[in-house]
Amino acid sequence: MQIPMSSPDITQAEIDAVLGVLNTRWLSLGPRIVEFEEKLAAYTGTRFAVGVNSGTAGLHLAMIAAGVQDGDEVISPSFSFIASANCVLYERGKPVFVDIDPKTGNLDPNLLEAAITERTKAIIPVHAFGQPADMDPILEIARRHNLFVIEDACEALGADYKGRRAGTMGDAAVFAFYPNKQMTTGEGGMLVSNNEDWTNLFRSLRNQGRDVFDAWLNHTRLGYNYRLDEMSAALGLAQIGRIDELLAKRAQVAAWYNTRIDAIEGLHKPYIAATTTRMSWFVYVIRCGEGVDRNALMAHLDSVGVPSRPYFTPIHLQPFYKQMGWKRGDLPHTEQAGDSMLALPFSSVMTEEQVDYVCQQLQHGVDHQHGA
Numbered sequence: 001m002q003i004p005m006s007s008p009d010i011t012q013a014e015i016d017a018v019l020g021v022l023n024t025r026w027l028s029l030g031p032r033i034v035e036f037e038e039k040l041a042a043y044t045g046t047r048f049a050v051g052v053n054s055g056t057a058g059l060h061l062a063m064i065a066a067g068v069q070d071g072d073e074v075i076s077p078s079f080s081f082i083a084s085a086n087c088v089l090y091e092r093g094k095p096v097f098v099d100i101d102p103k104t105g106n107l108d109p110n111l112l113e114a115a116i117t118e119r120t121k122a123i124i125p126v127h128a129f130g131q132p133a134d135m136d137p138i139l140e141i142a143r144r145h146n147l148f149v150i151e152d153a154c155e156a157l158g159a160d161y162k163g164r165r166a167g168t169m170g171d172a173a174v175f176a177f178y179p180n181k182q183m184t185t186g187e188g189g190m191l192v193s194n195n196e197d198w199t200n201l202f203r204s205l206r207n208q209g210r211d212v213f214d215a216w217l218n219h220t221r222l223g224y225n226y227r228l229d230e231m232s233a234a235l236g237l238a239q240i241g242r243i244d245e246l247l248a249k250r251a252q253v254a255a256w257y258n259t260r261i262d263a264i265e266g267l268h269k270p271y272i273a274a275t276t277t278r279m280s281w282f283v284y285v286i287r288c289g290e291g292v293d294r295n296a297l298m299a300h301l302d303s304v305g306v307p308s309r310p311y312f313t314p315i316h317l318q319p320f321y322k323q324m325g326w327k328r329g330d331l332p333h334t335e336q337a338g339d340s341m342l343a344l345p346f347s348s349v350m351t352e353e354q355v356d357y358v359c360q361q362l363q364h365g366v367d368h369q370h371g372a
């Protein structure tokens with residue numbers, strides 16, 4: 001059996017939506033993006049939403065709105081996807097990494113205050129794997145030090161923290177819609193905020209720096225082409241219309257995994273914090289206990305048609321971050337997680353039979369390591 005690592009959940013409704021756009025010949029800056037933004041804002045519970053062509057682009061624009069410039073420091077976890085720190089470098093700022101709570105994999109608020117200096121501009125909490133970061137202490141510290149909070153909610157559309165939706169708690173938040181995400185637009189992302197000035201700035205920056213009143217070849221500021229096209233927006237509209245179904249299917253797959261992983265000695269299912277009142281399952285990541293060699297387990301899975309990924313590989317250990325001076329030993333919990341966490345195949349279209357097969361192979365792999 002060959003199991004895919006992930007798969008988008010595409011029905012005839014999505015196909016019809018994209019073909020419908022092609023039939024109108026209106027392929028960019030049309031009505032679909034506007035409608036998609038309205039639906040996404042309503043679902044998240046923010047006043048505004050601005051579609052962009054990736055989550056990375058959204059994070060970049062959020063750094064500009066926060067005023068990050070040469071040498072300004074932005075605090076984020078290293079246990080994340082590379083874009084959540086690269087966005088700081090795009091504006092010549094300095095990423096400052098803070099270690100994680102080893103249970104959730106999210107930024108540890110107890111370590112936050114010690115990382116703040118007079119150069120600190122913003123904090124980027126990441127809602128890793130679809131589980132919200134512990135936002136209350138983060139927001140409280142940010143308020144006290146006058147720092148912006150940009151939620152990297154790229155993995156957490158629809159997640160709730162103490163009943164509050166991911167994406168509504170900071171000054172702005174970013175969602176992402178790559179095909180392995182809870183919902184997809186192919187490539188794409190969305191900035192959400194309650195700040196009207198920031199929203200106007202995002203709209204200008206994604207469209208080559210044109211202000212609302214600018215003629216087509218007038219450019220008020222340095223901008224980018226970060227526009228989301230109409231086919232992608234139409235796909236996103238069809239998917240956001242099914243978001244409850246998509247999240248429920250993912251939760252079912254996670255539940256199938258949970259019972260089976262519980263029965264395998266040496267492997268640990270994902271830890272869900274009490275503050276997570278709704279998990280939005282993006283990936284299913286297990287932790288290998290001390291007696292299990294994660295890399296050997298991956299090699300076994302690979303040999304029997306089961307892909308898996310070390311997830312995350314810490315950002316501060318990526319080659320070009322190491323050149324900036326970061327090294328192993330700087331963030332012990334992050335490194336421990338980076339060495340022991342493993343993302344298994346996961347999507348809303350995965351069957352119970354496929355989950356069974358993956359877990360049987362996990363059991364075989366663990367038994368093999370223990371000489372059984």
Ligand SMILES: Cc1ncc(COP(=O)(O)O)c(C=O)c1O
Binds near residue numbers: 152154
């Ligand atoms: C935590 C996190 N931040 C940022 C991104 C970037 O999103 P995109 O791939 O759409 O640029 C992703 C998506 O992979 C992510 O998981």
